[in-house]
Amino acid sequence: MSIAKEQESTRGAVKPIGAFPMTREARCPFDPPPTGRAAQEAGALTRVELSDGTTPWFITRYAEQRSLLSDPRLSADSTRPGYPVPGSSYSNDTGGSGAEGASSGFSFILMDDPEHARLRRMVTAPFMVKRIEAMRPGVQKIVDDLIDDMLTADGPVDLVEAYALPMPSLVICQLLGVPYSDHDLFQSNSKILINREASVEQKRHAIGALVQYLHGLLRTKTEHPAEDVFSDLARRVQAGDLTGDDAAMMGVLLLVAGHETTANMIALGTLALLEHPDQLERLRTEDDPGLLTSAVEELLRYLTITHDGRKRVATDDIEIAGEVIRAGEGVIVATDLGNRDPEAFPDPDTLDLGRDARHHVAFGFGVHQCLGQPLARMELQVAYRTLFQRIPTLRLATTLDQVPFKHDGGVYGVYELPVTW
Template identity: 65%
Template sequence: MTTPVYPMTRASGCPFDPPPQLRDLQAEAPLTKVNIFGKDAWLVTRYDDQRTLLADPRLSSDVRRSGYPSPTGEPPRNDDGVGIGFILMDDPEHARLRRMVTAPFMIKRIEAMRPGVQQIVDGLIDDLLAGPNPVDLVEAFALPVPSLVICRLLGVPYADHGYFQQNSKNLIRMTATPEERAAAHGNLATYLDNLVGEKLENPGDDLLSGLTDRVKAGELTRQDAAGIGVLLLIAGHETTANMIALGTLALLEHPDQLAVLRETDDPKVVAGAVEELLRYLNITHNGRRRAVLEDIELHGQVLKAGDGVILPNDIGNRDPSVFENPDALDLGRDARRHVAFGFGVHQCLGQPLARMELQVVYSTLYRRIPTLRRAVGLEEIPFKHDGAVYGVYSLPVTW
């Protein structure tokens, strides 16, 4: 049998669903070998297996490990040694660095930001209603919301948003050449390193300034502080922006579900809707990657030390043994068990912030613009099949 190639292709006309080949493998061969970037790796498609392995310390997130299923053998790093934070590290170093930025993402701290985020959302909707119609929702709303929020949190000047957004796009674009990706990372690393340098001299009340306190105390190098800044800046706006736009499009295609959000003022209903949209859409659509450190037995197979493992959360969140009628978007579903944010020690640090932003957006946009609709046919909307983060490049809307 020919080894399947990963990533796989979505079915034409089904932009919200995982590739059908993943569904077939989940039903028939939940643990199978695939070819990724010319190398073999294990593909794990069932929800329970994914959670089990994501919590297993015998799997490594370090891209430099033998067998790690990455197009490159080394994590991005610029000439000054600035990496991409702790996301591609293992414990104990991963835990040490992650702990330094945990406090700003605690739920109580995030909830204190909610009024400010509501003000940002309302202001952008005011601008939408006063501006041109139709308009691209991505550029006018979905991207500015999380960019403004993460800039405030980190202490990054929003005036520089065009620069870091363009470099972020190039860094996570799957079709980018190694040279393009390296250049984009170098630009972001240099930018954050300079910003850390400024905050060492003139600290403020923001996350990056908090990291400079660690640098001064000798707990963190300036390069590591800049690397954490790169990671949080990219993750803090790219993922949420795509969830806002893709979630809106999915709701426009399911008007009965859109009506649930448009007509409710119950925060619990909104919070539940956010979880279901996260489960249903899975913008991190190319699987979490790991390298095997010690042999692991699963389904009668042995994942050997040095093997690569891919855990695609998009099909894990469509597992019918966990989510009844998984291909239906049902905002009344209890979807809190989803793995959209991963699982285990590398579970997304920023998930409280993402949840809060999405709750504010989804509870506000459709109530304030109840006649919001697509301005072009679904077939005319450009989807990010070539991106590490899934979404749409543009979403023309009218009202």
């Protein structure tokens, strides 16, 4: 038998466990889907079925996830045959160029080195820890002002609208140089891009609207530069280091990722703390300067809001955990399951704010791990601490079963969070 035929004969030998994305258990809204948990107990690798009938590998355990996410034989390039696009929140199917989308897809997160590294380096400096720490007083003022406004309300407040969404939106706008007055445009289109149920045409229209807007902003920054990320991108376009389309697509990535993920973590993390009063009491009362830091890491691990997995395609055969991932086969790394792996995190379904969870994979792992994680960590530290210090009696204004969770989103969270005090 030829090598090609032998490889083909092994494909599909592992039967898919079911459709992906998976359905959550409504009674356990903070936990990964039970089908995924059962698969994790059975082994590190299995297969799932996408809407187009393809059956990519599904990686459930922490050790194998870190190994694969750092393996150069797995490609993040969504244009490669075999890449598991259906169900992806950020697909490469944007089409066209300019206002209709850019040929590079969702910027450098869907590229491989060396081009991935070249583009990523252009926007790394603003997200370095020292620069992010210098932003902390400004972020603190934004948070205090939002809470001041909340406290003037008469009756229940939607924490998403009043606090969780505007806070990171204001911060990322300041960092990037985007007028916050345009937040309705980028927030509404961002919601479409991360919605599993949005059609390809809807996503194409949303990304086109954002690209068109950011092309205009880059022209403005070329004429009136300032000290912000978009002014720097405009200078790079002028210097010939970037095309206008590439700069605009980098802007889409930074703008969308810079507010959507943090906003969902603020709201969902607040809800998780309200539902675990013993842990919330620790955060409020324990005199331990390191507890806030560990609390944020534990919430990131426990909730892992990116629930569509990290998608890759193999460029060569990879032997792992008793299986062979063949070249050209798609891979979905389920980091929400990895962060609940008992081999990596004892008693993983318990929220323990004192746990050392710094080795979680909520931000991914390897060369594609989240660029903005220092900013997200700092924002979450300020957001949680200030909220519960200034409103110690904060509580849900509804019951957990009435909270509308984002079961249709690639980024998990809640649509509304009614609270009172």
